[in-house]
Amino acid sequence: MTSPPDNGPAVLRRTITRQRRLLIPGLVILCVWQACEAAVPVLIGLVVDHAVVTQSWPALAVGLTCVAVLFVILSLGYRFGARLANRALNRETHDLRVEVASRTLSPSGVRTELMPGEVLSVATADADVTSFVLRRVALMGSAVIGVVAGAIYLLLTDVIVGLVVLGGVALTLVLSHLVSQPIERHSHTMQATIARASGMATDLVRGLRVIKGIGAEPAVRTQYGRSSREARDAGVRTASGMAVVDGAQQTILALLIAAVVLVGGIRLLQGHLGIGDLIAVVGLAVFLAEPLSTVVASIPLLFFSVASARRIGAFLGQPDLIASSAAAAVSSELSVDLGESGRFTVTPGELVAVVVASPRTGDALSAALAGESGQAAQVLLGGTPRTELSVRGTLAVAPHKVDIFAGSLRDNVILGSAVDQNRLSEALEASACTELLELFPDDLDHEISADGTNLSGGQRQRIALARAIYAAPEILVLCDPTTAVDAVTEQHIATSLRRARTGRSTIVITSSPALCAVADRVILIGRDGQVDGTHAELVTSSPHYAELVLR
Numbered sequence: 001m002t003s004p005p006d007n008g009p010a011v012l013r014r015t016i017t018r019q020r021r022l023l024i025p026g027l028v029i030l031c032v033w034q035a036c037e038a039a040v041p042v043l044i045g046l047v048v049d050h051a052v053v054t055q056s057w058p059a060l061a062v063g064l065t066c067v068a069v070l071f072v073i074l075s076l077g078y079r080f081g082a083r084l085a086n087r088a089l090n091r092e093t094h095d096l097r098v099e100v101a102s103r104t105l106s107p108s109g110v111r112t113e114l115m116p117g118e119v120l121s122v123a124t125a126d127a128d129v130t131s132f133v134l135r136r137v138a139l140m141g142s143a144v145i146g147v148v149a150g151a152i153y154l155l156l157t158d159v160i161v162g163l164v165v166l167g168g169v170a171l172t173l174v175l176s177h178l179v180s181q182p183i184e185r186h187s188h189t190m191q192a193t194i195a196r197a198s199g200m201a202t203d204l205v206r207g208l209r210v211i212k213g214i215g216a217e218p219a220v221r222t223q224y225g226r227s228s229r230e231a232r233d234a235g236v237r238t239a240s241g242m243a244v245v246d247g248a249q250q251t252i253l254a255l256l257i258a259a260v261v262l263v264g265g266i267r268l269l270q271g272h273l274g275i276g277d278l279i280a281v282v283g284l285a286v287f288l289a290e291p292l293s294t295v296v297a298s299i300p301l302l303f304f305s306v307a308s309a310r311r312i313g314a315f316l317g318q319p320d321l322i323a324s325s326a327a328a329a330v331s332s333e334l335s336v337d338l339g340e341s342g343r344f345t346v347t348p349g350e351l352v353a354v355v356v357a358s359p360r361t362g363d364a365l366s367a368a369l370a371g372e373s374g375q376a377a378q379v380l381l382g383g384t385p386r387t388e389l390s391v392r393g394t395l396a397v398a399p400h401k402v403d404i405f406a407g408s409l410r411d412n413v414i415l416g417s418a419v420d421q422n423r424l425s426e427a428l429e430a431s432a433c434t435e436l437l438e439l440f441p442d443d444l445d446h447e448i449s450a451d452g453t454n455l456s457g458g459q460r461q462r463i464a465l466a467r468a469i470y471a472a473p474e475i476l477v478l479c480d481p482t483t484a485v486d487a488v489t490e491q492h493i494a495t496s497l498r499r500a501r502t503g504r505s506t507i508v509i510t511s512s513p514a515l516c517a518v519a520d521r522v523i524l525i526g527r528d529g530q531v532d533g534t535h536a537e538l539v540t541s542s543p544h545y546a547e548l549v550l551r
Contacts, residue, residue, distance in 0.1 A: 007310065008311075019089075023134055026088065032074075035149050037074055042280045046276060047059075048275060048279055049275065081138065085135050085138035127312065129304050130305050164259055165285070168256035253293060257286060333345060352520065353510055354510070357544070364377050365525075366399065366509060410444040426500050431469060435489070457484040461481065469501070476504065483512075494514040513550060
């Protein structure tokens, strides 16, 4: 498999190459459109010379018919050419969004410092702006053809007028490039600050209940206001730069048209041009303003695409969170080495409770079990490092932080997999979610809002536990799965969890006495190192364990 590009220019090159089957015919058709546009004033000049000046009605009829046919061709040419270019744009936007989403959701994960909202901005706004290069290429390419066709005619008609146009075009492009250079830097800064503000807004909305609960609204408002002002200022700088560029471009184009009209008039008075030639020259000068404007206006817009492509390339080029290479064996023994803190092994089918004295140790343990590289703890599965294994369907880690998605309760449990009714009923029973169904008239079809804002903390935690149990991996790691439920529900979950996970390995990082009591073995990672035993044994033999677990 070809690795994705990791820089902006490579992303843009691949974008153009990937959509070439639509882009090339679209570009050809648009070139025909622009050539026809350039031919309009030429044809009108010919009609004037051969029909109006000579007062020939047959020639006038033929000329007007040719003009009508020309307008039909150029109208259809733009319609179908633009349609192909836009189709390529929309397909590439879709492909980029799917690629960013796939990178985010890949089993190996992605190591990034971007907030979830920033990743969302990369997958949406940056994908839109990057793929816009396809439309720019199509329009710029056809515009260049229009300018070349017009310049060739002018050179053939009158060399001096043609040289004035070509010189003006070259000067326009050079000056436009010079004044457009700062825009790339400003646009990259603008899109980065907007993404940060969007990411912050997304995270704040998700945590709104917590923010209100602790009365942190003023501090959060100030923090977001600062981020939003940075995005605003970056946007103003970019817009100001583009306004300067646009003004300079329009001024240069106006001077070019004026110069062509002036030189054409002089050449007419000198007898080098006829009336029809002058009409064609002036018409072409006016016409050239449009393709030239397209070319010069596309330059700063291309910088936006480059900036967004760089953000996409940087995200796609981030290192894997884990290095997946070989598939893990289903019946493998799992070994965990915490260094000086201790080491333990979990055999297939065993339910092990791990009690940690330090939350930092618990976080490091769950991260290592999830396969994140760079952790102090080392995890081996069948003797192979966890970070070198693909463990989909074999090992799953359900973090303490609960994520709930908009949709039905059923959708949140099965997460798009095929429905196994027996397994679903077992997962709902083991997680005490059957009690929730009694509260919801529409049962499993009950609609849940984004991030589960219409649920209590305990309800959200039970749904997340049901999801983990329904996945039915051979090794399941649960991190404090019952901290938001009452003692009665916790006891029900502990008993049902053991029954639901019979024959499969389960590791529960917890200090819940109910969960520890049903475990085959309890491992204490405490101040004085590791202590193993059953819950009943450790309660009597380890004061430190009793202090952590008994409530």
